[in-house]
Amino acid sequence: MKPAAFDYVAPNSLEAAVEALAATNGDGKVMAGGQSLMPLLNFRMTRPSTIIDLTHIAGLSFIELRDNAVAIGAMTRHAELEFSKLVAARLPVMAAAMPHVAHLAIRNQGTIGGSLSHADPAAELPMLAVFYEATIKVQGPGGRREIPAEEFFVSALTNCLEPDEIVFEIEFPVLTSHTGWAFEEVARRFGDFALACIAVSIALRDGRIADARVAAMGVADTPLRLRQAEDALRGGQVGPGSAAEFAEVVRSCLSPADDIHVSAEYRRHLIGALAEKALLKAGARATGEQP
Amino acid sequence: MKVDIVVTVNGRKYTASVEPRLLLSDFLRDTIGLTGTHVGCEHGVCGACTIHLNGDSVRSCLTLAVRANGMDITTVEGLGTPDQLNALQHEFREKHGLQCGFCTPGMLMTGMDLLEKYPLASDDEIREGLSGNLCRCTGYQNIVAAIRAAACLRNRSAP
Numbered sequence: 001m002k003p004a005a006f007d008y009v010a011p012n013s014l015e016a017a018v019e020a021l022a023a024t025n026g027d028g029k030v031m032a033g034g035q036s037l038m039p040l041l042n043f044r045m046t047r048p049s050t051i052i053d054l055t056h057i058a059g060l061s062f063i064e065l066r067d068n069a070v071a072i073g074a075m076t077r078h079a080e081l082e083f084s085k086l087v088a089a090r091l092p093v094m095a096a097a098m099p100h101v102a103h104l105a106i107r108n109q110g111t112i113g114g115s116l117s118h119a120d121p122a123a124e125l126p127m128l129a130v131f132y133e134a135t136i137k138v139q140g141p142g143g144r145r146e147i148p149a150e151e152f153f154v155s156a157l158t159n160c161l162e163p164d165e166i167v168f169e170i171e172f173p174v175l176t177s178h179t180g181w182a183f184e185e186v187a188r189r190f191g192d193f194a195l196a197c198i199a200v201s202i203a204l205r206d207g208r209i210a211d212a213r214v215a216a217m218g219v220a221d222t223p224l225r226l227r228q229a230e231d232a233l234r235g236g237q238v239g240p241g242s243a244a245e246f247a248e249v250v251r252s253c254l255s256p257a258d259d260i261h262v263s264a265e266y267r268r269h270l271i272g273a274l275a276e277k278a279l280l281k282a283g284a285r286a287t288g289e290q291p
Numbered sequence: 292m293k294v295d296i297v298v299t300v301n302g303r304k305y306t307a308s309v310e311p312r313l314l315l316s317d318f319l320r321d322t323i324g325l326t327g328t329h330v331g332c333e334h335g336v337c338g339a340c341t342i343h344l345n346g347d348s349v350r351s352c353l354t355l356a357v358r359a360n361g362m363d364i365t366t367v368e369g370l371g372t373p374d375q376l377n378a379l380q381h382e383f384r385e386k387h388g389l390q391c392g393f394c395t396p397g398m399l400m401t402g403m404d405l406l407e408k409y410p411l412a413s414d415d416e417i418r419e420g421l422s423g424n425l426c427r428c429t430g431y432q433n434i435v436a437a438i439r440a441a442a443c444l445r446n447r448s449a450p
Contacts, residue, residue, distance in 0.1 A: 001333040002312065002317075002333075003314075005292075005310065005312050010357075034354065034358070035335065035353055038334075038354070038355075039353065041312075042353075053357075099419075102423065104401065104405065104420060104423070105341050105347075105349050105423060106335065106423065108344075108347035108348055109344075109350070109353065190418075190422040191423055
């Protein structure tokens, strides 16, 4: 329950961090907030030769509005997102999701860049990145590149980063026309990883759904955007009947697996129930009710 | 490899040369002898090792001592003394919010941060806030009651 020995560097710039990472030839590990990496180190499930600590790099922690997107620095801590007025105003689904991310003591240390890079399929931030069509900006020895969130997550705990690339910023486009939204998650205990979770956001025009965004997690080895479910919502109305139909569409899009926690059948049932609840809540919010 | 660090713990400055793999929890207990911080699971689940780092509650078992270099730490020893308990410690005594005491340092340090950051308007909110801290004795009832009492006190003294 103690980490194996490793070397430690705490560079002052992103460029120096990339250089230090590249110098380890794939044996090094970047530490952002450390809240996923530290348990892996303590269990010795990972034994990196070197830890490259990003704590002392200035300018990687910020939340700012740029045109129609919220740009977030990779070292921004979960608690900063949770308490941000800008996030609450422009990314309401993220604001609703943040209290579900582990516990306060973890949110005080864990970062968005770390969570995305860890790519846990049952973690909230990767799912939010997919939901919002976020752009993940990374730096490597050859320079910078931008990766759409949906391409970033490859499978469970696996992203598409090269071994010497580091996430430095994430840009979340604001869903300006969407006035109704909901985030529904079920975990065994509050703060645990989700058994199933869905985010729904809608734009209404003349009482009908003009646009919809749907993403789910905990039901596959990456967070998923559910375009088929979005298509099914467009042009329809929000009501108990359409919510029940939406639940069936969501269930039909997914083929979750059995795991140690719950059966596949239960998970499929659960995600549908959450979808139904989420659509009704999103509809209520869009028409100005407090769900 | 060893790294020199300087940290402030409960207002006192400590310098040490530590291995990078040394956990902050072990630094506090073994290197500088502050054993009030308890170590339970060592993977961030039980909350017993919760301390404050630059004013925020964190798990000291999920923090490397080297990362705390230059930072300000408060442990349970920094809250109050047996003769002069702080308000939350006082409520834990009043409400009998502990039995064996193993989880108590973590409960107190978490409770202090919850009182700082949340309205704690309902027991549900207090219970959610405590969901990362395990207690195997009390059934949590009296811990919740102690934090509820401290929140009432806080609200009364708020301007």
